[in-house]
Amino acid sequence: MNIIETKNLTKTYGDFTAVSGLNLHIPKGSVYGFLGPNGAGKSTTMKMLLGLTKPTSGSFVIDGKKYPENRVQILKEVGSFIEAPAFYGNLTGEENLDIVRKILGLPKSAVSEALELVGLTQYKGRLAKKYSLGMKQRLGLASALIGKPPILILDEPTNGLDPVGIHEIRTLIRSLPQKFDCTVFVSSHLLSEIELMADYIGILNHGYLLFEGTLDELKIHGTKEGYPTDNLEDTFLALIDADNRQRGGVR
Amino acid sequence: MSFGLEFKKVKRTGFMLAFLSGGVLAAIVPILNMLVRSENYVGFDDSPVQILMNANWQMMSMLNILLVVASACLVYHIEYTDNAIQRMCTLPIKESKIFFGKVALMAVMCLVILLMEAAALAFCSYYWFELSTDIWMEVIKSFAYALLLIFPAVLCSLVIASACRNMWVSLGVGVVCVFIATMIPTKNFILSLFPFALPFQILSGTTENILRNYMIAAVIEILILGIVEVLFLKVRRSFE
Numbered sequence: 001m002n003i004i005e006t007k008n009l010t011k012t013y014g015d016f017t018a019v020s021g022l023n024l025h026i027p028k029g030s031v032y033g034f035l036g037p038n039g040a041g042k043s044t045t046m047k048m049l050l051g052l053t054k055p056t057s058g059s060f061v062i063d064g065k066k067y068p069e070n071r072v073q074i075l076k077e078v079g080s081f082i083e084a085p086a087f088y089g090n091l092t093g094e095e096n097l098d099i100v101r102k103i104l105g106l107p108k109s110a111v112s113e114a115l116e117l118v119g120l121t122q123y124k125g126r127l128a129k130k131y132s133l134g135m136k137q138r139l140g141l142a143s144a145l146i147g148k149p150p151i152l153i154l155d156e157p158t159n160g161l162d163p164v165g166i167h168e169i170r171t172l173i174r175s176l177p178q179k180f181d182c183t184v185f186v187s188s189h190l191l192s193e194i195e196l197m198a199d200y201i202g203i204l205n206h207g208y209l210l211f212e213g214t215l216d217e218l219k220i221h222g223t224k225e226g227y228p229t230d231n232l233e234d235t236f237l238a239l240i241d242a243d244n245r246q247r248g249g250v251r
Numbered sequence: 252m253s254f255g256l257e258f259k260k261v262k263r264t265g266f267m268l269a270f271l272s273g274g275v276l277a278a279i280v281p282i283l284n285m286l287v288r289s290e291n292y293v294g295f296d297d298s299p300v301q302i303l304m305n306a307n308w309q310m311m312s313m314l315n316i317l318l319v320v321a322s323a324c325l326v327y328h329i330e331y332t333d334n335a336i337q338r339m340c341t342l343p344i345k346e347s348k349i350f351f352g353k354v355a356l357m358a359v360m361c362l363v364i365l366l367m368e369a370a371a372l373a374f375c376s377y378y379w380f381e382l383s384t385d386i387w388m389e390v391i392k393s394f395a396y397a398l399l400l401i402f403p404a405v406l407c408s409l410v411i412a413s414a415c416r417n418m419w420v421s422l423g424v425g426v427v428c429v430f431i432a433t434m435i436p437t438k439n440f441i442l443s444l445f446p447f448a449l450p451f452q453i454l455s456g457t458t459e460n461i462l463r464n465y466m467i468a469a470v471i472e473i474l475i476l477g478i479v480e481v482l483f484l485k486v487r488r489s490f491e
Contacts, residue, residue: 080341087334087338089329090261095259127263140338143338
């Protein structure tokens, strides 16, 4: 059963098409990796799913709820982290999470649980503006994870983290479906990263979905198309390159 | 809930301090004026409140409006500076509710500063004039009227601040509006309907008919500005 489904989702800005006729199928309880080079339309897609941007055309359904009719109901079930951490710099990490907790109507313990999950408990009393980039990233993740929502939409969540932090967050994301029975929709421009945590992947380039399926299916698809399959990174790059060539050398 | 959240968000921004010190500053105006030149005012036949308002309200209300403009910029600056507004928009809360929470916060703070100013005026009446029993009612009516007439400026400042991601732009626009308002003659009904000019109006010595017109105009402006903000937020989302 798919918890998120999009139908011909399109977003255009003037004569530029950021996302074109996107049909995503994200199975419940999975980690779905959304891959694509910079500017492929990953963040725009995620913003549309969160109601931050209005789709030009097309529609989507999240957990059986249609947008825009059930926007507030959808947002109650979704924890999100888009592009860069968003926070109140004048408040501490704990106070930032407390604001989110109050809006979501969660118990007070939810704040300390979220801080614990991302390893920020020690720094909860520090002003968010004084956090390092990695700590801000963790705060953003804690804000998405607070209350253990059934759906998580994470846009490049490991940006700015050191290798240890990347490993920790990756392990955390990988464990979320089993731990909290949730679905994770995570984007990245690195296949090596997605490979380690995703059950399903969707590859986007210039707003078009080039591939959707499991990693094994990507391998089979690559072999069929004559792309190198020894290394999935190479398969991904070959797929993108072939699509770019098809579009007239646009990179 | 929105008011409580907005109150929490302004922690450590200097918002409260700015409002309270601004209120003190405006409250000191009539006291200083009376200390320096009380002989210019005590001989009149009008009621003490009318004399004091005529002598000081222009300065006091200008301070109030400047405070409103600066505070509106501040409450939206915290939303835009680290992109917190984006997180708020991905939570099950309407952006318009955030706006009206900020309106409520500013309204409460306006009430606080107007109470401080009312207390200062009552003190001046007591100290330099004869304090009659009905003076309290006159002070309360005057400041309730002032509170109603400052609401359009509060809403207008917040609409401007919510539209501009750069605080300096909204502050600049707000200050220009305040200076335009100071150039508008208070006796001209149509021109003084400009939201930033309305707070310069005084209750004492104004006919009932004009008072009613100003109050109706203020309520209409409040409704219009509220609707404008809701529509603006919807339209902005379409272009993002």
